Structures are given as structure tokens and as C-alpha cells.
Amino acid sequence: MKRLILAVLFVSCMGRAALAQPSSIVGSPHDLSAGGPGPIRAVIENQVCIFCHTPHNASPIRPLWNRYMPVDNYLIYTSRALDAQPGQPTGSSKMCLSCHDGTIALGVVFSRQDPILMAGGVTIMPNGPSNLGTDLADDHPISFRYDSALAAQDTHLLDPDLLPPELRLDFNSELQCTTCHDAHDDSRGNFLTMENFDSQLCMACHQISTTTITDHTSCNACHQPHSSPSGPYLLRGMTVSETCLSCHDGNTQGAANIAGDLNKLSIHETYSQVDPPDPQYTHTSCTSCHDPHTMDPGTASAPFVHPNFGDIDGINASGSQVAIASYEYEVCFKCHGDQQAVPPTVQRLIPDNNARLQFSPGAISYHPVEAPGKNSDVPSLRPGWTTSSYVLCSDCHSSNSGTNGGGTGPNGVHGSDYSPLFVANYETADYTSESAFAYALCYRCHDRNSILGDESFSEHKKHIQKEDASCSACHTGHGIPSGQGTLTGNSHLINFDTSIVFPDPDTGRLEFRDTGRFRGECYLECHGEKHSPEDYKP
Ligand code: HEC
Ligand code: HEC
Ligand code: HEC
Ligand code: HEC
Ligand code: HEC
Ligand code: HEC
Ligand code: HEC
Ligand code: HEC
Ligand code: HEC
Ligand code: HEC
Ligand code: HEC
Structure with missing residues (x-):
């Protein structure tokens, strides 16, 4: 008929x-x-x-x-x-x-x-x-069944029974x-069967929430339905990063220049494949930290996740996967926790590279990333910081030219002139002359005059200025996991750099012992000086 x-x-x-x-x-x-x-x-x-x-x-x-x-x-x-x-x-x-x-x-x-x-x-x-x-x-994929079963697998797809009449499926719901x-x-x-100037066509099937970043509201900002350079995900660039950097490159009015940071010494290198094979933790792209569809502007205070990360997945403090990270560190733990994307930069007495365990509330001592700090007596803290403060990973690891680093550029763990991706300079080499610049990272939060005024460790000035020892010779930046350190041996972030500090030849011991408030003793040899032991007190 x-x-x-x-x-x-x-x-x-x-x-x-x-x-x-x-x-x-x-x-x-x-x-x-x-x-x-x-x-x-x-x-x-x-x-x-x-x-x-x-x-x-x-x-x-x-x-x-x-x-x-x-x-x-x-x-x-x-x-x-x-x-x-x-x-x-x-x-x-x-x-x-x-x-x-x-x-x-x-x-x-x-x-x-x-x-x-x-x-x-x-x-x-x-x-x-x-x-x-x-x-x-x-x-764009074609010639497949788009039925309720498929929509049930992918929560971002509209059930095809609810499609607007303009969008017709072929025989067999294809x-x-x-x-x-x-x-x-x-x-x-x-x-086109429907207008698409506001991405109406795409959004008729893809229930992808709209972001409040104006330049991201069009699907076409990042995607193209045909002859896409990336193949998978139909992106406008060859890779995720290339797609994002086509605007975030310093040449697009109003878009933060991230490309500039990626030319620096220490970076999160962008991956050359769009759909990386496992293991995913060995390489990064913008979408390792930013979910492309749910990023929003705005700020959150530590330890909470940045709104501009969007609904990104993570690994929580107890090591379980979470679909949507609540805290910034959960995003970093995908690659710097149990999965160790990079080797330790400093060789320490207690070697550990698992940031999840280093910052655990159960750790011996730690910078307060996952939980408020253990020490209620930290005289060096500068105004704005207290012993109940939380710190973000990105308070220490971020662009040195961002507004957090005192510059005017974008913030973020993208790239820095100071390795490993520090927001400010930090010398870890032995025989470093002390200056505000040498330990600028620590002095952001710890008052230089307090440290050199020996307000806690009575021998700080002697070691740091006279002996030219870096903070890093004695202190780790992260923490010491429980089970690997001891309460008396690793309080106050003490974990010696073993390329600088050696066992005491007389006793064979390489050890710090906390003996009370601002008191302790050390067994070691450093700069040819034997401590068998040496003690300090206020
Ligand atoms: C460039 C190719 C092309 C040209 C030219 C073309 N058609 Fe079609 N037409 C199609 C295709 C493809 C279909 C099948 C569409 C489908 O299955 O949804 C179709 C389907 C139809 C149908 C069936 C509609 C339906 O829903 O099944 C009619 C009627 C029709 N065409 C009429 C015409 C007339 C009249 C002309 C000339 C004025 C014309 N077409 C020119 C490609 C064309
Ligand atoms: C008889 C050959 C023929 C068939 C069959 C045909 N097209 Fe085309 N189509 C053309 C030609 C020729 C052009 C013009 C290309 C150009 O100018 O570069 C074109 C252009 C287009 C364009 C671009 C329009 C624009 O404004 O630039 C679209 C979209 C398109 N076709 C979709 C389809 C779809 C979908 C079908 C099947 C339903 C189809 N065509 C079937 C020959 C065909
Ligand atoms: C008629 C419904 C429909 C429309 C309109 C539509 N899509 Fe899709 N799209 C789908 C379905 C269904 C899939 C398969 C999803 C899956 O299997 O995970 C898909 C797949 C995709 C994929 C690949 C997803 C992956 O997991 O690899 C991308 C990217 C995509 N669409 C983008 C778009 C864009 C951009 C537009 C607008 C130009 C658009 N879609 C319009 C239904 C639609
Ligand atoms: C700011 C850039 C950007 C915008 C805007 C954007 N996307 Fe995406 N989209 C991406 C990237 C990048 C990926 C690949 C994700 C990955 O690396 O895992 C992706 C993945 C997808 C996928 C496949 C994976 C999934 O989440 O199911 C679909 C479908 C999709 N986008 C559809 C859309 C639609 C529809 C729109 C408009 C409503 C849109 N996107 C807007 C960047 C964007
Ligand atoms: C999910 C929706 C969708 C499907 C399926 C789809 N297209 Fe398209 N197509 C579009 C949109 C949207 C545009 C407009 C592109 C733009 O705005 O940049 C387009 C553009 C085109 C163009 C113009 C050239 C270009 O790249 O802009 C041609 C030709 C075309 N489509 C052919 C086809 C053919 C042939 C098929 C099936 C093999 C097909 N399309 C399947 C959405 C789709
Ligand atoms: C079409 C150009 C364009 C593309 C492509 C694009 N962006 Fe943007 N993006 C902007 C503009 C403009 C802004 C608003 C100004 C700003 O904050 O940089 C913005 C804002 C952002 C923000 C929020 C900044 C804030 O905190 O307010 C993030 C994060 C971001 N983009 C990441 C990405 C990522 C990741 C991609 C790739 C998946 C991407 N952008 C692709 C233009 C673009
Ligand atoms: C998807 C995996 C992944 C995620 C998520 C991730 N990183 Fe990384 N990170 C890497 C890899 C891989 C490197 C090594 C450099 C490269 O190849 O990109 C690296 C390098 C670094 C470095 C420099 C180390 C060195 O030795 O130079 C720092 C610092 C760092 N990441 C901190 C962070 C922080 C903070 C977060 C969370 C905001 C984070 N990373 C999230 C994979 C990741
Ligand atoms: C972003 C701010 C910030 C930076 C940068 C920072 N710290 Fe801290 N630090 C804190 C806070 C807050 C505490 C208090 C934790 C507590 O109450 O236990 C603290 C505590 C300490 C403690 C005492 C821990 C204890 O358990 O007694 C030491 C040692 C320390 N920091 C060393 C350093 C060194 C070395 C650097 C440079 C590599 C540094 N900090 C950089 C914020 C910072
Ligand atoms: C208080 C400052 C501070 C905070 C907060 C901080 N780091 Fe670090 N990070 C350092 C220092 C200092 C080093 C140099 C290595 C050392 O001290 O042993 C370092 C080194 C690194 C490295 C290089 C590999 C290594 O272990 O040497 C990575 C990766 C890293 N940090 C990731 C993170 C992640 C992920 C977080 C949050 C979960 C974080 N950092 C929080 C100060 C900090
Ligand atoms: C390792 C995690 C990580 C990766 C990978 C990453 N970012 Fe970020 N990004 C951050 C952090 C942390 C911030 C700072 C968030 C804040 O302070 O609001 C940020 C902030 C931004 C901002 C806002 C900057 C500002 O100050 O306005 C933009 C835009 C942005 N990122 C784009 C990108 C692009 C594009 C890529 C890929 C080339 C990328 N990011 C890769 C962690 C990351
Ligand atoms: C020779 C080893 C050594 C060096 C080098 C060293 N420290 Fe310490 N530091 C200690 C010891 C031991 C304590 C614990 C004092 C106590 O509470 O008993 C301490 C305590 C601290 C505290 C916690 C109490 C306070 O003063 O707020 C901070 C912060 C600190 N050091 C920062 C630094 C910084 C920054 C540097 C480098 C500029 C540095 N230290 C260099 C051994 C050292």
C-alpha cells in the first residue's frame, strides 16, 4: 500500500x-x-x-x-x-x-x-x-539499538520512549x-530534524546537566558529531587536553591560560591518547581532575573539592573508590595513593610514597590534609593558620604564577617552575644557604622569624643557618604512616633524608627521640658531627 x-x-x-x-x-x-x-x-x-x-x-x-x-x-x-x-x-x-x-x-x-x-x-x-x-x-555512532535497556545502562541517556517526535528511530529501534x-x-x-543552536538536539537524548560556565554550555565547544579529530568521544581536538587547550591557551578572550603553565619545569604532563588504556594512574589529562560536564565556577574551603572539579571520581581516605569526590585529596589519591604514579623525590629513613597513608588521621604525624593536625602547639603558624586548619594538596602543589602563588595567572596543579610542582620554591639539597626564598614554601605558613628564633626546636637556627641544612634533611612534607614510624621517633614530621643523615658510628643508631614538649635527642651522624646522642630543650 x-x-x-x-x-x-x-x-x-x-x-x-x-x-x-x-x-x-x-x-x-x-x-x-x-x-x-x-x-x-x-x-x-x-x-x-x-x-x-x-x-x-x-x-x-x-x-x-x-x-x-x-x-x-x-x-x-x-x-x-x-x-x-x-x-x-x-x-x-x-x-x-x-x-x-x-x-x-x-x-x-x-x-x-x-x-x-x-x-x-x-x-x-x-x-x-x-x-x-x-x-x-x-x-556519532549509528545503527545500534537505542532502547530502554541501553538507557538504563547509562543514566545520562533519556529513555527513548520519551524522545521528542522529531527524533525518530529506524526499524528495530535503531x-x-x-x-x-x-x-x-x-x-x-x-x-537537521531539530534546531541545534543551543545544543537542543544533543540534549534531547543526552541528559547532560548544563554548567554555569557560559563558554562551556554548548556541546559544540568541545564536541563535533562528524569527522572528529579524536575519534572516541567525538572531541574537537586530537586529545582531551588539546580540546581544552584550544581555548585555555592564552589566546582566547576570558579563558584562563593553562597552556602557559604546561611549559614549565614540573608539570602534570598531558596524555597523548584520548582514550587511555589501563593503568589510568600513569598519565593525566584535564579530565583526571575536572569532569568536563559538571565543572562550575566558585570556591570551597579546605578540605572540600573545588567546584571546578565537578562530579569527578576519586579514592577516599579508606582506599575505596567514590563516584563523586567530596574532598580534593580524594582526586589525588587516584594516582598518588595506593597507586604510585611517581617515585619519592627524597630518599627518607622511612620510605613511603603512599600519600593516602601519609596523611591518614591515624598516621604518626602529618600535615592536616585529611584531618586537623595532631600537635596543638605549633608556635610558628602565621596569621590565618591555626592548629585546627586543614591544608589542601594544592596549598603546597600549584602553579607558582597563580594568584595563590602571588602572581596573576590561573591556580591549579598544572605546572610550576619549582619541582615537584610546588607553589613556591623549596630547596631540599644539603648545604643550602638559608633565605626567605630557599624555603619560601614552608615560610608561606610558618613564620621565618619564629623558626629561626628557635621557638620550638632550640637548635633550628644553628642547623638551618650555620650548618646550611634544609628543613628536608629532618622533616618530610607529608607525614609518616602508622605502622611504619613510631610515636617517639617520628613526631613533628621527623623522617630523615638518608642521603644526608647517617647512623651514629658509635651506637649504630639513626634515630630521633621525642622526650617531651620542645625536648628530644638524636642518634646520628651529619656533616661529620656525631650525635651519640645530642639532646635539646627549651
Ligand atoms: C538525497 C537523497 C534523496 C532525495 C534527492 C530524495 N529523497 Fe526521498 N528519501 C530519501 C531517503 C534516504 C529516504 C528514507 C528515509 C527514512 O527511511 O527515514 C527517503 C524517503 C522518502 C519517502 C518516504 C518517507 C517515509 O517516511 O518513509 C518519500 C515519500 C520520499 N522520500 C519522497 C521524495 C520525493 C518526492 C523526492 C523528490 C522531491 C525525494 N524524496 C528526494 C532520500 C532522498
Ligand atoms: C544522491 C547522493 C546523496 C544521498 C543519497 C544523500 N546525500 Fe546528503 N548530500 C549530497 C550532496 C551532493 C551534498 C552537498 C555536498 C556539498 O555541497 O559539499 C549533500 C549534503 C548533505 C548535508 C550537508 C548540508 C549542508 O547544508 O551543507 C547533509 C547534512 C547531508 N547531506 C545529509 C544526508 C543524509 C542524512 C542522508 C541520508 C538520509 C543523505 N545526505 C543522503 C548527496 C547525497
Ligand atoms: C537521538 C538521540 C541522540 C542524539 C540527538 C544525540 N545523541 Fe549522542 N548518543 C546517543 C546514544 C544512544 C549514544 C550511545 C551511548 C552509549 O552507548 O553510551 C550516543 C553516543 C554519543 C557519544 C559517544 C559516547 C561514548 O561513550 O563514547 C558522544 C560523544 C555523543 N553521543 C555526543 C553527542 C552530541 C555532541 C550530540 C549533538 C550533536 C549528540 N550526541 C546527539 C544518542 C543521541
Ligand atoms: C568543556 C568541554 C565539553 C563540553 C562543553 C561537553 N563535553 Fe562531552 N565530553 C568532553 C570530554 C573531554 C569528554 C571525554 C571524557 C573523558 O575523558 O573521559 C566528553 C565525553 C562525552 C560523552 C561520553 C562519555 C559520557 O560521559 O557518557 C558524551 C556522551 C558527551 N560527552 C556528550 C556531551 C553533550 C551532549 C554535551 C552538551 C550537552 C557535552 N558533551 C558537552 C568535553 C565536553
Ligand atoms: C546524533 C545526531 C547525528 C547523527 C546520528 C548523524 N548526524 Fe550528521 N550532523 C549532525 C549535526 C548536529 C550536524 C551539524 C554539524 C555542525 O553543526 O557542526 C551534522 C552535519 C552533517 C553533515 C555536514 C558536514 C559536517 O560535518 O558538518 C553531513 C554530510 C552529515 N551530517 C551526514 C550524516 C550522515 C551520512 C550520517 C549517518 C552516517 C549522519 N550525519 C548522522 C548530527 C548527526
Ligand atoms: C570554547 C572555549 C573553551 C573550551 C573548549 C574549554 N573551555 Fe574551559 N572555560 C572557557 C572560558 C571562557 C571559561 C571562563 C573563564 C575562566 O575561568 O577561564 C572557562 C572556564 C573553565 C573552568 C572554570 C574556571 C573557574 O574556576 O571559574 C575550568 C575548570 C575549565 N574551563 C576547564 C576546561 C576543561 C577541562 C576543558 C576541556 C574539557 C575546557 N575548559 C574547555 C572556555 C573554554
Ligand atoms: C590520573 C592520575 C593523577 C591524578 C588524578 C593526579 N596526579 Fe599528580 N601526577 C601524576 C603523574 C603520572 C605524574 C608524573 C608527571 C606526569 O607524567 O604527568 C604526576 C606528578 C605530580 C607531581 C610532581 C611529582 C614530581 O616528582 O615531579 C605532584 C606534586 C602531583 N602530581 C600532585 C598531584 C595532586 C596534588 C593531585 C590532586 C589535585 C594530583 N597530583 C592528581 C598522576 C596524577
Ligand atoms: C599551607 C600551609 C602550610 C605550609 C605551606 C607548610 N605547613 Fe607545616 N603546618 C601547617 C599547619 C596548619 C600545621 C599545624 C598542624 C598541627 O596542628 O598539627 C603545620 C605543622 C607543621 C609541623 C609540626 C607538625 C607536628 O606534628 O608537630 C612541622 C614540622 C611543619 N609543619 C613543617 C613544615 C615544613 C618543613 C614545611 C615546608 C616544606 C611546611 N610545614 C609547610 C601548615 C603548613
Ligand atoms: C604542606 C605542604 C604539602 C602538602 C599539603 C602536600 N605536599 Fe606533596 N610534597 C611536599 C613536599 C615538601 C614534597 C617533597 C618530598 C618530601 O618532603 O619528602 C612533596 C612531594 C610530593 C610528590 C612527589 C613524590 C614524593 O613523594 O616525593 C607528590 C606526588 C606529592 N607531593 C603529592 C601530594 C598530594 C597528592 C598531596 C595531598 C594529598 C600533597 N602532596 C600535599 C609538600 C606538601
Ligand atoms: C592534577 C589535577 C589537575 C589536572 C590534571 C588539571 N587541573 Fe585544572 N585545576 C586543578 C586545580 C587543583 C585547580 C585549582 C582549583 C581552584 O583553586 O579553584 C585547577 C584550576 C583550573 C582552572 C581555573 C583556573 C583559575 O584560576 O581560574 C582551569 C581553567 C583549569 N584548571 C583547566 C585545566 C585544563 C585545561 C587542564 C588540562 C590541560 C587541567 N586543568 C588539568 C587541578 C588539575
Ligand atoms: C636538624 C633538624 C631540623 C631542621 C633542619 C629543621 N627542623 Fe623543624 N624541627 C625539628 C625538630 C626536632 C622539631 C621538634 C621540636 C619539638 O617540638 O620538640 C622541629 C619542629 C618544627 C616545627 C613545629 C613547631 C613550630 O616551630 O611551629 C616546624 C613548623 C618546623 N620545625 C619547621 C621547620 C622548617 C620550616 C625548617 C627549615 C626552614 C626546619 N623546621 C628545619 C628539627 C629540624
Whole structure:
């Protein structure tokens, strides 16, 4: 019955003049007749429908299809996050591809023995955006079942039963080219079935929440549905970072210049693949710390996660995965906790590189990242810091030119002139002359005059200024995990650098002993001085 109606329709629509409907194909890029608007048109053929349909000698494919179908030789879209399982193109998508994959001459139709002659010697679809090629791995996935079961797997997908009527699925609930495009209707441009200037089309299926960062609200800011340079995730750049840095490069009005920080000495190197294989902790991209769809501007106080991280996943203080991190450190623990992305930069008596255990509230002593500090008597703390303060990883590890580092650039653990990614300079080498600059990192929070005034350790000035010992010779920056250190041996972040501090030759001991408030003793040898032991008191 439908076939009959179609045949009648075609018979009555053969000439250009008689084409009442579907009307908007005439004069559109799909009007390939000699009178068509574009460079791709016939020399003399004046029928419009004939390039795709014929009432006579049609192929067995509905709707009176007049073209040979391409062979199944396509590369198919895939990514690690994809739940759908697209196969070789089916249904109406193959009809589109009979021109848009660039393998079959546009003028070759069933109903004519000789190909329709095209102007300018055009045969197949010329190279350019309209020629998708046979590599569909860089195009929006098609020809897969989009059903409620799929929507149930991916909470960000609308149940297809609720789709707006403009978006039609093909037989068998398959998403096809024709879900987003209507070959006959160019009234919205690009033959789209729905407007997409505000990403309405994309958001009709993808329930991706809108961010309040204005320049991120369009899906097109980061994605393109066809011929995407990245392939997986259909990004506008080859990789995630390239996509983000196309704006965050210092050349885009209003977008923070992150690229500048990535040229520095110590960086989170951006990964060269878009869809990295496991293990994921050995490399980073912007989306290691920022969830691209849920980032928001705004601030939060330590220890809470930055709003501009969005709903990013993490590893919590007890080592379990969390889908949405609540604290900044949970994001860092994905790679600097049980998974150790980098080796220790300083060789210490108690070697440990697991930041999760170093900062654990159960640790012997620690900087207050996960929990408030253990010591209620820290005289050196500068105004703004107290013994109940929390510190963020990014209070110590951040761009040195960001506003936190005293500059005017963007903040963040992107890159720094000071290694390992310190917000301010910190010398860990032995025989360093003390200065405000040498230990600038510590002096951000610990008053230099208090430390050199020996307000806690009565021998601070002697060691730091006379002996040119770095804070790092005695103190670790993080903490000492329980079970690895002892309460008397590793209080006050004491964990010696064993390339500087050696066992005492007389007793064989290399040890600090906490003997009370501002009191203690050491067994060791350093700068040729034996401590067998040496003690200190206020
Ligand atoms: C550039 C190719 C192309 C041209 C030119 C073209 N069509 Fe189509 N037409 C299609 C495709 C592809 C389908 C199948 C759509 C689907 O399955 O959703 C189709 C389907 C149809 C249908 C069936 C509609 C339906 O929902 O099943 C009718 C009727 C139709 N075309 C009429 C015409 C008429 C009349 C012309 C000339 C004015 C024309 N078409 C020109 C590609 C074309
Ligand atoms: C008979 C060959 C043919 C078929 C079949 C065909 N197209 Fe096209 N299409 C063209 C040509 C030729 C152009 C113009 C390309 C150009 O100017 O670069 C075009 C242009 C387009 C454009 C770009 C429009 C613009 O404004 O630039 C879209 C989108 C498109 N086609 C989608 C489809 C879809 C979807 C189908 C299947 C439903 C389809 N086409 C079937 C030949 C075809
Ligand atoms: C999920 C929706 C969706 C699907 C499925 C889809 N397209 Fe598109 N397509 C778009 C959008 C949106 C645009 C406009 C691109 C833009 O705004 O940059 C577009 C643009 C195009 C263009 C113009 C060239 C370009 O890259 O801008 C062609 C040709 C095209 N599509 C063909 C196809 C063909 C053929 C298929 C099936 C193999 C298909 N599309 C499947 C959404 C889709
Ligand atoms: C008709 C519904 C529909 C529309 C419209 C649509 N998509 Fe999709 N899209 C889907 C479905 C369904 C999937 C498969 C999701 C899955 O399996 O995880 C998908 C997959 C994707 C993927 C790959 C996801 C992955 O896990 O690798 C991207 C990226 C994407 N769409 C972006 C877009 C963009 C951008 C637009 C607008 C141009 C758009 N989509 C429009 C339904 C749609
Ligand atoms: C600021 C850039 C940006 C914007 C804006 C953006 N995306 Fe994405 N999107 C990405 C990146 C980057 C990825 C890859 C994520 C990864 O590395 O894991 C992605 C992944 C996806 C995926 C696949 C993974 C998933 O989460 O299911 C889909 C689907 C998707 N985006 C759709 C959209 C849609 C629809 C919009 C508009 C509402 C949009 N995106 C807006 C950057 C963006
Ligand atoms: C189309 C250009 C563009 C692209 C692409 C883009 N951004 Fe942005 N982004 C901006 C602009 C403009 C702002 C607002 C000004 C600012 O804070 O930098 C912004 C804001 C941000 C902010 C919030 C800053 C704050 O705290 O207020 C973050 C974080 C961010 N972008 C990260 C990313 C990431 C990650 C990507 C890639 C997944 C990305 N951006 C892609 C233009 C872009
Ligand atoms: C996805 C894994 C990953 C995440 C998440 C991550 N890092 Fe890293 N980090 C690395 C890798 C890998 C390196 C080594 C440099 C490189 O190749 O990027 C590194 C390097 C560093 C360095 C420099 C170390 C050195 O020896 O030069 C510091 C400091 C650092 N990260 C701190 C952080 C902080 C703070 C966070 C949380 C805000 C964090 N990282 C989140 C993987 C990660
Ligand atoms: C962002 C601020 C900040 C920076 C930078 C900082 N600290 Fe601290 N530090 C604190 C706070 C807050 C405490 C108090 C913790 C407590 O009450 O136990 C503290 C405590 C200490 C303690 C005493 C711990 C104890 O348990 O007795 C030592 C030792 C210490 N810091 C050394 C350093 C060194 C060395 C540096 C430089 C590498 C440094 N700090 C950098 C904030 C900071
Ligand atoms: C109070 C300052 C401070 C805070 C807070 C801090 N770090 Fe560090 N970090 C340091 C110092 C100092 C070093 C140099 C190594 C040392 O002292 O043993 C360092 C070294 C590193 C390194 C290089 C590898 C290594 O162990 O030497 C990484 C990676 C790192 N920190 C990650 C983190 C993460 C992740 C957090 C938060 C969970 C964090 N840091 C919090 C001061 C800090
Ligand atoms: C290791 C974690 C990590 C990675 C990887 C990372 N960032 Fe950030 N980013 C941060 C932190 C921490 C901040 C500071 C958050 C704050 O203070 O609000 C930040 C802040 C930002 C800001 C806001 C800066 C400002 O001061 O306005 C932008 C924009 C941004 N990041 C973009 C990017 C881009 C683009 C990439 C990839 C090239 C990237 N980030 C990779 C951790 C990261
Ligand atoms: C020779 C070893 C040694 C060196 C070098 C050293 N410290 Fe200490 N520091 C100690 C000892 C021991 C204590 C514990 C004092 C007590 O409470 O008994 C201490 C305590 C502290 C405290 C906690 C109490 C307070 O004063 O607020 C801070 C902070 C501190 N040191 C910072 C530093 C900084 C910053 C440097 C480098 C500029 C440094 N230390 C260099 C051994 C050292």
C-alpha cells in the first residue's frame, strides 16, 4: 500500500515544477538537478528525486530506492565508555552512505543505464566535510539499538520512549543518520530534524546537566558529531587536553591560560591518547581532575573539592573508590595513593610514597590534609593558620604564577617552575644557604622569624643557618604512616633524608627521640658531627 502511494507521488512529482512536496529539498544541497544551487549538480538532468528514488526499476529497498548500496567495509565508532554496540551500518544510514562515504558515484542510479553526468567532472562526493569516508569511527555512532535497556545502562541517556517526535528511530529501534537528519528538509540547515543552536538536539537524548560556565554550555565547544579529530568521544581536538587547550591557551578572550603553565619545569604532563588504556594512574589529562560536564565556577574551603572539579571520581581516605569526590585529596589519591604514579623525590629513613597513608588521621604525624593536625602547639603558624586548619594538596602543589602563588595567572596543579610542582620554591639539597626564598614554601605558613628564633626546636637556627641544612634533611612534607614510624621517633614530621643523615658510628643508631614538649635527642651522624646522642630543650 505504502509502495503504491509512493509510486503515485513520484509519478506526479517528476518535473521540477511539479515538486510540491517534500518542498524544501528543492534549492537545498540535496537538489542535485541541473537547476540545483550548489557546485555539485547535474549537467542536464532536471529531475530532483531521481538521484535517490525512482518509481520504476527501483532496488528492492524501500522507499523505491534508486541507488546501489555500499559494501560493509566501515570502521565503526568505539570507546571505552560506550555501552551501545554499533555494527556495520544498516537501514536508512546505508542510503545516506551511498553518497556520503565517497565510494559510489553520485550520478549512478538503477533507473538509468548510464550514470547521470555531473557538472565539473564530479563523480563521487568530493573531499570535504560532506565526504565522511568509510571511517565512521570519528562520527556519532549509528545503527545500534537505542532502547530502554541501553538507557538504563547509562543514566545520562533519556529513555527513548520519551524522545521528542522529531527524533525518530529506524526499524528495530535503531538510531540512524535519519534520526538527526531528514534528507528532504533543510529548513534548519544541515538537514537537521531539530534546531541545534543551543545544543537542543544533543540534549534531547543526552541528559547532560548544563554548567554555569557560559563558554562551556554548548556541546559544540568541545564536541563535533562528524569527522572528529579524536575519534572516541567525538572531541574537537586530537586529545582531551588539546580540546581544552584550544581555548585555555592564552589566546582566547576570558579563558584562563593553562597552556602557559604546561611549559614549565614540573608539570602534570598531558596524555597523548584520548582514550587511555589501563593503568589510568600513569598519565593525566584535564579530565583526571575536572569532569568536563559538571565543572562550575566558585570556591570551597579546605578540605572540600573545588567546584571546578565537578562530579569527578576519586579514592577516599579508606582506599575505596567514590563516584563523586567530596574532598580534593580524594582526586589525588587516584594516582598518588595506593597507586604510585611517581617515585619519592627524597630518599627518607622511612620510605613511603603512599600519600593516602601519609596523611591518614591515624598516621604518626602529618600535615592536616585529611584531618586537623595532631600537635596543638605549633608556635610558628602565621596569621590565618591555626592548629585546627586543614591544608589542601594544592596549598603546597600549584602553579607558582597563580594568584595563590602571588602572581596573576590561573591556580591549579598544572605546572610550576619549582619541582615537584610546588607553589613556591623549596630547596631540599644539603648545604643550602638559608633565605626567605630557599624555603619560601614552608615560610608561606610558618613564620621565618619564629623558626629561626628557635621557638620550638632550640637548635633550628644553628642547623638551618650555620650548618646550611634544609628543613628536608629532618622533616618530610607529608607525614609518616602508622605502622611504619613510631610515636617517639617520628613526631613533628621527623623522617630523615638518608642521603644526608647517617647512623651514629658509635651506637649504630639513626634515630630521633621525642622526650617531651620542645625536648628530644638524636642518634646520628651529619656533616661529620656525631650525635651519640645530642639532646635539646627549651
Ligand atoms: C538525497 C537523497 C534523496 C532525495 C534527492 C530524495 N529523497 Fe526521498 N528519501 C530519501 C531517503 C534516504 C529516504 C528514507 C528515509 C527514512 O527511511 O527515514 C527517503 C524517503 C522518502 C519517502 C518516504 C518517507 C517515509 O517516511 O518513509 C518519500 C515519500 C520520499 N522520500 C519522497 C521524495 C520525493 C518526492 C523526492 C523528490 C522531491 C525525494 N524524496 C528526494 C532520500 C532522498
Ligand atoms: C544522491 C547522493 C546523496 C544521498 C543519497 C544523500 N546525500 Fe546528503 N548530500 C549530497 C550532496 C551532493 C551534498 C552537498 C555536498 C556539498 O555541497 O559539499 C549533500 C549534503 C548533505 C548535508 C550537508 C548540508 C549542508 O547544508 O551543507 C547533509 C547534512 C547531508 N547531506 C545529509 C544526508 C543524509 C542524512 C542522508 C541520508 C538520509 C543523505 N545526505 C543522503 C548527496 C547525497
Ligand atoms: C546524533 C545526531 C547525528 C547523527 C546520528 C548523524 N548526524 Fe550528521 N550532523 C549532525 C549535526 C548536529 C550536524 C551539524 C554539524 C555542525 O553543526 O557542526 C551534522 C552535519 C552533517 C553533515 C555536514 C558536514 C559536517 O560535518 O558538518 C553531513 C554530510 C552529515 N551530517 C551526514 C550524516 C550522515 C551520512 C550520517 C549517518 C552516517 C549522519 N550525519 C548522522 C548530527 C548527526
Ligand atoms: C537521538 C538521540 C541522540 C542524539 C540527538 C544525540 N545523541 Fe549522542 N548518543 C546517543 C546514544 C544512544 C549514544 C550511545 C551511548 C552509549 O552507548 O553510551 C550516543 C553516543 C554519543 C557519544 C559517544 C559516547 C561514548 O561513550 O563514547 C558522544 C560523544 C555523543 N553521543 C555526543 C553527542 C552530541 C555532541 C550530540 C549533538 C550533536 C549528540 N550526541 C546527539 C544518542 C543521541
Ligand atoms: C568543556 C568541554 C565539553 C563540553 C562543553 C561537553 N563535553 Fe562531552 N565530553 C568532553 C570530554 C573531554 C569528554 C571525554 C571524557 C573523558 O575523558 O573521559 C566528553 C565525553 C562525552 C560523552 C561520553 C562519555 C559520557 O560521559 O557518557 C558524551 C556522551 C558527551 N560527552 C556528550 C556531551 C553533550 C551532549 C554535551 C552538551 C550537552 C557535552 N558533551 C558537552 C568535553 C565536553
Ligand atoms: C570554547 C572555549 C573553551 C573550551 C573548549 C574549554 N573551555 Fe574551559 N572555560 C572557557 C572560558 C571562557 C571559561 C571562563 C573563564 C575562566 O575561568 O577561564 C572557562 C572556564 C573553565 C573552568 C572554570 C574556571 C573557574 O574556576 O571559574 C575550568 C575548570 C575549565 N574551563 C576547564 C576546561 C576543561 C577541562 C576543558 C576541556 C574539557 C575546557 N575548559 C574547555 C572556555 C573554554
Ligand atoms: C590520573 C592520575 C593523577 C591524578 C588524578 C593526579 N596526579 Fe599528580 N601526577 C601524576 C603523574 C603520572 C605524574 C608524573 C608527571 C606526569 O607524567 O604527568 C604526576 C606528578 C605530580 C607531581 C610532581 C611529582 C614530581 O616528582 O615531579 C605532584 C606534586 C602531583 N602530581 C600532585 C598531584 C595532586 C596534588 C593531585 C590532586 C589535585 C594530583 N597530583 C592528581 C598522576 C596524577
Ligand atoms: C599551607 C600551609 C602550610 C605550609 C605551606 C607548610 N605547613 Fe607545616 N603546618 C601547617 C599547619 C596548619 C600545621 C599545624 C598542624 C598541627 O596542628 O598539627 C603545620 C605543622 C607543621 C609541623 C609540626 C607538625 C607536628 O606534628 O608537630 C612541622 C614540622 C611543619 N609543619 C613543617 C613544615 C615544613 C618543613 C614545611 C615546608 C616544606 C611546611 N610545614 C609547610 C601548615 C603548613
Ligand atoms: C604542606 C605542604 C604539602 C602538602 C599539603 C602536600 N605536599 Fe606533596 N610534597 C611536599 C613536599 C615538601 C614534597 C617533597 C618530598 C618530601 O618532603 O619528602 C612533596 C612531594 C610530593 C610528590 C612527589 C613524590 C614524593 O613523594 O616525593 C607528590 C606526588 C606529592 N607531593 C603529592 C601530594 C598530594 C597528592 C598531596 C595531598 C594529598 C600533597 N602532596 C600535599 C609538600 C606538601
Ligand atoms: C592534577 C589535577 C589537575 C589536572 C590534571 C588539571 N587541573 Fe585544572 N585545576 C586543578 C586545580 C587543583 C585547580 C585549582 C582549583 C581552584 O583553586 O579553584 C585547577 C584550576 C583550573 C582552572 C581555573 C583556573 C583559575 O584560576 O581560574 C582551569 C581553567 C583549569 N584548571 C583547566 C585545566 C585544563 C585545561 C587542564 C588540562 C590541560 C587541567 N586543568 C588539568 C587541578 C588539575
Ligand atoms: C636538624 C633538624 C631540623 C631542621 C633542619 C629543621 N627542623 Fe623543624 N624541627 C625539628 C625538630 C626536632 C622539631 C621538634 C621540636 C619539638 O617540638 O620538640 C622541629 C619542629 C618544627 C616545627 C613545629 C613547631 C613550630 O616551630 O611551629 C616546624 C613548623 C618546623 N620545625 C619547621 C621547620 C622548617 C620550616 C625548617 C627549615 C626552614 C626546619 N623546621 C628545619 C628539627 C629540624
